[in-house]
Amino acid sequence: MNKDKMIDCIETERLVLFPYTQDNLSLFNSDLPRFEAEFGVVYRGEELDYLLAGFLKKLEREIAADPDNYLFFTEFLIVLKANSHIIGSIDYKYVPVKGVTEVGYGLNPVYEGHGYMSEALTAFLEFGRKAGIRIVRADTRRDNVKSQNVLKRCGFYYLREADNLWWETVLADVRLSPVTEANWLAAASLSVKEEQKTFVAPAIGILARGYVYRDCSAKVYVIEADGKPVGMVLVREFTDEPLGYDLQQFMIDADCQGRGFGSAALAMILDELRREARYDHVEVCVKRADTSAIRLYEKFGFTDSGYVDEDVPDAVNMICRLF
Structure with missing residues (x-):
């Protein structure tokens, strides 16, 4: 893993959270093998179907339009230090409005059950707190108990039900x-x-x-x-x-x-x-x-x-x- 090339990354005991920038996302979208070679990683994250591919192309344009705030809406790739595999991603969904935003995340099911997402989310919330975010919300499907447990472990409490279940945490002690x-x-x-x-x-x-x-x-x-x-x-x-x-x-x-x-x-x-x-x-x-x-x-x-x-x-x- 070439961490010296990973701008604005967040590091935990077992993980590196590596954000897409305009340049590296352009490379990812156009030439994944070259991206992997450039950063010394292997992509094992969420399936790159047409929906995710379309989202990443749109994200590339959004970063270009607002480079000063990109960390508040770009995806951070979750890289496992042990083998440099990209196993998932995490992101804030939009620039905070009055200190409030939402978080989303995904993990390759192969890597579930090891606490990686809880570790990533804990570090990501601390990054958000230091950046001035006060309240973070998240939604889960009613049947997604694994995601709900991740949120609970990271200090989220149940907020309400509206199509999905909504959760919230305050980034203060x-x-x-x-x-x-x-x-x-x-x-x-x-x-x-x-x-x-x-x-x-x-x-x-x-x-x-x-x-x-x-x-x-x-x-x-x-x-x-x-x-x-x-x-x-x-x-x-x-x-x-x-x-x-x-x-x-x-x-x-x-x-x-x-x-x-x-x-x-x-x-x-x-x-x-x-x-x-x-x-x-x-x-x-x-x-x-x-x-x-x-x-x-x-x-x-x-x-x-x-x-x-x-x-x-x-x-x-x-x-x-x-x-």
């Missing part, structure tokens, strides 16, 4: 942290947008509720992204029938909204409740005017329970079955 002496002051300074202040309690009020509901096993989590507090959420248990989890006061700081932190945190909360498995459902009460929050909850399987609390008639009670 998002965590749910307990309230501590070290982070409570920063958490208390968080605030939502002015027009959202009727939807949730102020941050200091959320911290206080954690104490007030201590007999209901209340937990207040600080949502952190790359070690910085960006939001808070409270989870408690109902003490009246039907027993279950109550999710409330879910907020993301005004300056941190629109980056996928809410989706990432909600996915983690639901995973945590499923692991705990004390109850089979979780409920949340949302103001009807808070349409963004309602859409977020619907994305994760919450539906209108039909129950109307007389104390908050302007709210909708939503429920999510955990199992």
